[in-house]
Amino acid sequence: MGLGELIAKYDVPGAQVAVLTGGEIRDEAAGVSSTGGQVTSDSAFRVGSITKIWTATLVQRLVDEGRLDLDRPVCRYLPGFTPSLTARHLLTHMGGLDSNHFFGIGRGDDALEKYAGALAAAEHPIPPGTVFSYSNSGFVVLGRLVEVLSGKPFHDVLRERLVEPMGLRTVATEVGHGTAPGASDFAMSARELLRFVRLHLDDPKLAVLRETQVEAVPDFGSGVLGWGLGWMLYLDGVVGHIGVAKGRKAFLRVVPDSGTAVAVLTNSADSELLAREVFTEVLKSSETPPSPATQPGAIADWMCGTYRNQLYDITLATEDERAVLVYRPRTELGRAKRVEVVRHGDSSVIGVTPTSDGYQVFSLVGEDESGRARFLHNGSAAYRITPPR
Known part of the structure; x- marks a missing residue:
């Protein structure tokens, strides 16, 4: 089934799908953009939290250069955070930082600095290392770490170290330009997202980001079994990420052993089933979505x-x-x-x-x-x- 038929089937206004196989990228676009124009291969879609993999890549570059130690307390770089918090905790969502801290800190180049300062001063009831808990806030702190150790605003570092060297044309690094950098809110085409993935597959130094750090993630119905340094880990050696951004969803799956990857970018918040069908067709995915049992057991007192x-x-x-x-x-x-x-x-x-x-x-x-x-x-x-x- 072509992409045009898929968006009609799932009532998605517009989408792009790109597939990486044998080192080559093929892509397809269909539907209309949020502005009413035709979606093309060059249309830029917000990718939400897929941005986190870009942040993790910048962090790993700093590690390779000896400027950052993932297991050193973050407070050595950013004063105010608890001494038990490390960059590894942040990359693996083990930092105990709630995902939804919002502060009125403006939208300038100092947004991450102000956000990190406010977050350091906030109360955090869950100690680092206690439990996996997905955290946008933690990746904003990583974005600030990149700024401090690079001496430049995050979006400038991203552009100079990743976007320009790869010759990417559709990547917008300042979408919204608020506290999201480091966690979400970049925009790009599916084809150029897979060019970034190809960098990961070609560079042995980046393979460490796909190694298991959290072996057992609590079941929340997503098919995620574990976590690397930024990457979600699925069945059968598949890695990836999901992004959500203001009525848009983005999906990425990568099979490192075969050098295969699939990106699905949409301008709909209700596009999970479309992406699942694409992954099933291209990757022969065996993911089975959860559903209620016909005769479930009783809720136990210890749960309530x-x-x-x-x-x-x-x-x-x-x-x-x-x-x-x-x-x-x-x-x-x-x-x-x-x-x-x-x-x-x-x-x-x-x-x-x-x-x-x-x-x-x-x-x-x-x-x-x-x-x-x-x-x-x-x-x-x-x-x-x-x-x-």
């Missing part, structure tokens, strides 16, 4: 209670013989909601109503002194603040 992150207090409870997750906003950025769930395996629950990405999985992770779950995990960890009812 209230868990907290930066945006919400989330209560897992049973009401009228049904289990629900109740989200209570802690800031004006959150929105109250209820999600009905059922038991999913030994230590997780799953939503009974699918979202555009499929069924949401929430893992119960760790154990406190009373034998209760310590964290509620859906990619990022929320920590327990109350006992079960």
